[in-house]
Amino acid sequence: MLEIQSLTKRFGGLTAVHDVSISFEKGKINAIIGPNGAGKTTFFNLISGAIRPTSGKILFDGNDVTGLRADQVAQLGVSRTFQTTTLFDRATVLDNLIVGHRLRTRSGLMDVILGSRRLKEEERLCREKAAEALDFVGLSHVTDRIAADISQEERKRVAFAMALCTEPKLLLLDEPAGGVNPEETVGLAQLIQKIVATGLTVCLIEHKMDMIMSLADKIMVLNYGEKIAEGTPAQIRANPVVIEAYLGSESEHAEA
Numbered sequence: 278m279l280e281i282q283s284l285t286k287r288f289g290g291l292t293a294v295h296d297v298s299i300s301f302e303k304g305k306i307n308a309i310i311g312p313n314g315a316g317k318t319t320f321f322n323l324i325s326g327a328i329r330p331t332s333g334k335i336l337f338d339g340n341d342v343t344g345l346r347a348d349q350v351a352q353l354g355v356s357r358t359f360q361t362t363t364l365f366d367r368a369t370v371l372d373n374l375i376v377g378h379r380l381r382t383r384s385g386l387m388d389v390i391l392g393s394r395r396l397k398e399e400e401r402l403c404r405e406k407a408a409e410a411l412d413f414v415g416l417s418h419v420t421d422r423i424a425a426d427i428s429q430e431e432r433k434r435v436a437f438a439m440a441l442c443t444e445p446k447l448l449l450l451d452e453p454a455g456g457v458n459p460e461e462t463v464g465l466a467q468l469i470q471k472i473v474a475t476g477l478t479v480c481l482i483e484h485k486m487d488m489i490m491s492l493a494d495k496i497m498v499l500n501y502g503e504k505i506a507e508g509t510p511a512q513i514r515a516n517p518v519v520i521e522a523y524l525g526s527e528s529e530h531a532e533a
């Protein structure tokens with residue numbers, strides 16, 4: 278469903294992603310690991326259209342999406358979360374979701390001024406979808422809570438809900454379990470499994486190796502922008518190149 282061919286991104290003299298090719302299958306959990314600065318976030322930025330590649334191709338669901346803008350890629354069904362979840366802290370959790378969703382709906386300024394039927398219908402749909410997404414991620418109980426008052430783990434779940442509201446086919450998760458405790462990490466891993474069970478494809482960046490090893494179907498390892506390995510968790514764990522470059526210092530990364 279996602280095929281990356283010889284993808285390269287240079288920032289001036291620095292090659293952040295260098296000649297990376299990989300494919301991700303539908304309905305699977307794919308992980309990208311690697312040391313800090315390895316190019317993981319840049320890789321996500323390229324897939325989601327936030328930045329344009331220097332060279333290479335990105336095929337999503339059979340479409341060549343190379344060089345498309347982020348909104349165009351989102352429209353085709355790619356959604357993402359970020360390392361830090363930015364919310365409108367003084368608004369309720371539900372309102373945060375509604376705002377997020379409205380950015381993708383169709384009413385224009387004239388609809389707002391005229392209070393058109395389409396606008397009203399979209400608003401109703403939006404509210405319904407937001408509530409549904411919150412229920413799916415296990416947050417029905419905080420719907421009306423002010424965003425500033427929810428926990429870090431709940432913020433992570435809100436980010437999931439926001440991404441799901443846009444009904445994506447591919448979900449890119451940037452450190453979905455960053456800054457939460459081990460017990461909450463298990464809960465978030467279960468949520469990711471619940472998401473792929475609905476047919477979505479997930480691709481995640483994560484430093485928590487225990488989580489990755491038990492969750493991922495496929496792992497890609499980046500080092501200095503280059504893909505040094507890909508495979509199942511068992512294959513990656515046993516790969517001498519990966520151990521040398523990354524897993525050797527696993528204790529430093531494990532619960533960062």
Ligand SMILES: Nc1ncnc2c1ncn2[C@@H]1O[C@H](COP(=O)(O)OP(=O)(O)OP(=O)(O)O)[C@@H](O)[C@H]1O
Pocket residue numbers: 288291292293311312313314315316317318319320
């Ligand atoms: N917009 C940019 N301009 C210049 N250099 C950049 C830019 N974005 C990233 N880089 C550089 O590209 C390299 C890869 O960065 P990237 O953030 O993709 O790594 P990462 O693997 O996500 O790291 P981390 O685990 O710390 O988030 C780094 O050397 C970084 O400084």
